[in-house]
Amino acid sequence: MDMGSRKRLILQAIIEDYINSAEPVGSRTISKKYLTGTSPATIRNEMSDLEDMGYIEQPHTSAGRIPSDKGYRLYVDKIMKQNTINEAQREMIKREFIESLGEIDRLIKHASKLLSQMTQYTSIVMAPQFRRTSIKQVQLLRIDRAVVLAVIVTDAGIIKNSVLRLKQDIQPDILVRITNMINDKMAGLNVEDIERFDLQDMLNNSLGHSEIIEQVVPELIQTLFYSDTSEVYHDGVSNILNLPEYSDIKKARDFLNTMEERELLFRVLNDVREDVKISIGKENNLEQFKECSLITATYKIDNKVIGSVGIIGPTRMEYSKAISIVECMTNNLSEILTNILKR
Amino acid sequence: MDMGSRKRLILQAIIEDYINSAEPVGSRTISKKYLTGTSPATIRNEMSDLEDMGYIEQPHTSAGRIPSDKGYRLYVDKIMKQNTINEAQREMIKREFIESLGEIDRLIKHASKLLSQMTQYTSIVMAPQFRRTSIKQVQLLRIDRAVVLAVIVTDAGIIKNSVLRLKQDIQPDILVRITNMINDKMAGLNVEDIERFDLQDMLNNSLGHSEIIEQVVPELIQTLFYSDTSEVYHDGVSNILNLPEYSDIKKARDFLNTMEERELLFRVLNDVREDVKISIGKENNLEQFKECSLITATYKIDNKVIGSVGIIGPTRMEYSKAISIVECMTNNLSEILTNILKR
DNA sequence: ATTAGCACTCAATACAGTAGAGTGCTAACA
DNA sequence: TGTTAGCACTCTACTGTATTGAGTGCTAAT
Numbered sequence: 001m002d003m004g005s006r007k008r009l010i011l012q013a014i015i016e017d018y019i020n021s022a023e024p025v026g027s028r029t030i031s032k033k034y035l036t037g038t039s040p041a042t043i044r045n046e047m048s049d050l051e052d053m054g055y056i057e058q059p060h061t062s063a064g065r066i067p068s069d070k071g072y073r074l075y076v077d078k079i080m081k082q083n084t085i086n087e088a089q090r091e092m093i094k095r096e097f098i099e100s101l102g103e104i105d106r107l108i109k110h111a112s113k114l115l116s117q118m119t120q121y122t123s124i125v126m127a128p129q130f131r132r133t134s135i136k137q138v139q140l141l142r143i144d145r146a147v148v149l150a151v152i153v154t155d156a157g158i159i160k161n162s163v164l165r166l167k168q169d170i171q172p173d174i175l176v177r178i179t180n181m182i183n184d185k186m187a188g189l190n191v192e193d194i195e196r197f198d199l200q201d202m203l204n205n206s207l208g209h210s211e212i213i214e215q216v217v218p219e220l221i222q223t224l225f226y227s228d229t230s231e232v233y234h235d236g237v238s239n240i241l242n243l244p245e246y247s248d249i250k251k252a253r254d255f256l257n258t259m260e261e262r263e264l265l266f267r268v269l270n271d272v273r274e275d276v277k278i279s280i281g282k283e284n285n286l287e288q289f290k291e292c293s294l295i296t297a298t299y300k301i302d303n304k305v306i307g308s309v310g311i312i313g314p315t316r317m318e319y320s321k322a323i324s325i326v327e328c329m330t331n332n333l334s335e336i337l338t339n340i341l342k343r
Numbered sequence: 344m345d346m347g348s349r350k351r352l353i354l355q356a357i358i359e360d361y362i363n364s365a366e367p368v369g370s371r372t373i374s375k376k377y378l379t380g381t382s383p384a385t386i387r388n389e390m391s392d393l394e395d396m397g398y399i400e401q402p403h404t405s406a407g408r409i410p411s412d413k414g415y416r417l418y419v420d421k422i423m424k425q426n427t428i429n430e431a432q433r434e435m436i437k438r439e440f441i442e443s444l445g446e447i448d449r450l451i452k453h454a455s456k457l458l459s460q461m462t463q464y465t466s467i468v469m470a471p472q473f474r475r476t477s478i479k480q481v482q483l484l485r486i487d488r489a490v491v492l493a494v495i496v497t498d499a500g501i502i503k504n505s506v507l508r509l510k511q512d513i514q515p516d517i518l519v520r521i522t523n524m525i526n527d528k529m530a531g532l533n534v535e536d537i538e539r540f541d542l543q544d545m546l547n548n549s550l551g552h553s554e555i556i557e558q559v560v561p562e563l564i565q566t567l568f569y570s571d572t573s574e575v576y577h578d579g580v581s582n583i584l585n586l587p588e589y590s591d592i593k594k595a596r597d598f599l600n601t602m603e604e605r606e607l608l609f610r611v612l613n614d615v616r617e618d619v620k621i622s623i624g625k626e627n628n629l630e631q632f633k634e635c636s637l638i639t640a641t642y643k644i645d646n647k648v649i650g651s652v653g654i655i656g657p658t659r660m661e662y663s664k665a666i667s668i669v670e671c672m673t674n675n676l677s678e679i680l681t682n683i684l685k686r
Numbered sequence: 687a688t689t690a691g692c693a694c695t696c697a698a699t700a701c702a703g704t705a706g707a708g709t710g711c712t713a714a715c716a
Numbered sequence: 717t718g719t720t721a722g723c724a725c726t727c728t729a730c731t732g733t734a735t736t737g738a739g740t741g742c743t744a745a746t
Contacts, residue, residue: 024708026707026709027708028707028708038720039721040708040720042718042719042720044708044709044710045710045719058708058709060726060728061710061726062708062727062728063707063709063727063728137486139484139486141482141484141494143480144496147500149482149502149504151486151492153486153487159506161492161504163447163502236603237580237599238600238603241599246592249584252584252592253584256580256581257581260578260579340508367738367739369739369740370739381688382688382689382690384690387740388687388688390740391740401739404694404696404740404741405694405737405738405740406696406697406738407738407739407740
């Protein structure tokens with residue numbers, strides 16, 4: 001059976017109507033609203049074919065049709081037209097970001113809020129990732145007699161820090177020496193290297209400072225790993241309760257539960273390799289998202305992928321709009337991050 | 344009309360039954376389950392009195408009674424017995440915390456998770472607050488030619504920092520001079536003082552460094568304020584969907600919306616002055632929480648109140664358990680924070 | 687003061703009937 | 717041969733009605 005252009009129009013009509021209404025779409029509706037020249041009976045025949053081909057399905061005999069995951073996939077890949085967000089919205093993203101210049105952290109949270117507001121779905125974002133960069137330098141700063149602040153600068157300019165509390169007092173000159181030692185050994189390493197870092201070797205060449213190094217270095221390493229998995233934010237979770245598919249309280253609860261598992265969200269975002277990735281329904285690996293679609297995209301610093309953002313909605317998603325918003329968002333993020341860090 | 348001891352027992356029975364069942368409690372139930380020696384008719388008379396006194400109310404004529412806010416208040420203040428959490432749970436809190444030693448941030452998030460898990464309500468916590476302490480010292484650390492890390496240490500030992508990107512390069516010796524200047528002017532100030540800080544005066548005495556100071560100091564001040572209002576976490580939001588009072592999707596959505604407004608949650612937590620504060624239903628100032636109860640408590644460093652945590656649940660809350668858990672939590676937080684910061 | 691008995695109220699449930707949307711099939715038509 | 721009108725059929729959603737049962741308030745007896 002081949003996919004004539006009328007079938008394609010009908011599929012498009014079904015999908016776009018269903019996206020708006022969340023109700024099964026019948027042949028009469030299509031005949032009246034989308035293909036005025038064609039009678040319901042003809043459309044019924046075509047719909048029957050489309051069902052056989054697996055693009056649409058029927059919840060029960062006397063209902064209209066709804067798109068299947070396969071149908072959405074075809075729609076996204078071949079049918080829908082791209083770039084439906086207008087210049088005003090594009091401007092909005094740009095403008096909003098200029099205001100939140102400053103702390104990277106703030107920028108990221110702002111991106112999340114903006115994504116969920118503009119799409120009316122739930123957004124998830126991850127802060128720029130260490131794991132994908134390497135250490136440029138480490139600075140140790142004496143705060144108090146036995147308190148040291150460790151600052152880690154990476155090649156993408158991301159700065160992380162942690163407070164170290166030592167068992168004994170430390171003199172400034174010794175701290176300088178230790179700082180140099182650490183930089184000798186650790187500068188240039190990325191997180192994968194750090195996993196295999198040979199602490200013992202360093203202690204053997206510690207010139208009598210092994211006791212302090214033993215306290216400092218593991219703490220430093222831990223900081224790297226911790227910040228790697230924890231900085232995931234989300235926003236607009238309440239939006240999903242506006243959708244009829246979540247009027248079932250059990251589904252809503254499951255969704256909320258999932259959104260509170262930061263580790264999980266991190267994994268989802270971390271898996272993104274493409275510029276923009278679209279996962280529809282059962283295409284998602286996660287059981288929890290089998291009835292959702294995810295639009296995820298990566299952002300970069302100096303063309304180096306450094307993190308990703310995404311939105312989660314029902315499979316009946318406004319793909320075209322959602323995709324362009326997410327895309328526009330990552331483009332702006334990339335640009336601004338690159339600018340503020342290389343300024 | 345006076346409050347005989349039988350009325351008190353009946354009120355207690357109504358409240359405790361309603362806490363468990365979320366269903367209006369009838370006279371027969373009380374007679375069978377709580378006051379076996381007394382007939383339903385007698386209890387009905389007493390209940391009628393209790394209703395006149397405003398402690399209970401009737402959703403509709405042929406239903407049982409449910410407690411009013413006033414009823415809960417009396418229960419909390421005079422009737423319920425304290426401290427129902429057992430030694431095992433107390434131990435659990437202690438043990439859990441010992442593991443998450445290290446980053447204060449992690450400790451705080453952990454506290455939130457623990458609170459919601461143990462109570463099965465929604466928890467909110469705020470990170471230790473600057474506003475309640477004063478600046479001990481400011482350190483500026485040169486990261487790159489035009490990039491400076493500012494570290495602020497407070498008298499309670501809380502350390503905050505932010506990355507400053509300058510318009511021009513800066514020499515290390517000049518940075519030291521500026522650091523000294525800033526410390527001269529700002530050490531000892533608290534956030535309230537900072538609000539009235541006279542930047543112009545400082546610029547007049549800047550010995551030729553006014554251009555850099557003009558970039559650094561406002562940024563520094565902003566960091567103080569930003570971190571003051573943003574670090575609010577919550578956990579267990581999904582728990583509320585298990586409660587029958589939120590099976591109405593509209594209510595659930597409103598609740599979720601509220602929980603996503605960090606500013607609002609911050610204000611709620613920031614208002615807490617007492618060791619433990621219990622706000623029942625309409626006692627809450629916020630419209631959004633008129634059907635909820637909040638148990639909030641402060642935690643301290645060196646006996647100086649530095650932040651607070653709380654749980655939000657339905658007015659039909661397991662007050663006794665919730666209060667002891669929140670109390671136990673803040674005690675542990677206070678102890679651990681004091682220890683790790685003064686170590 | 688307490689209790690048994692009774693009439694009354696009201697929400698919740700179950701049930702039957704109806705309306706309406708939609709399909710599939712067949713036969714007629716261009 | 718593709719398209720369409722017509723019709724019987726299916727199934728959900730809604731509506732109205734009757735029933736049930738939990739609970740109350742009142743009255744009279746203990």
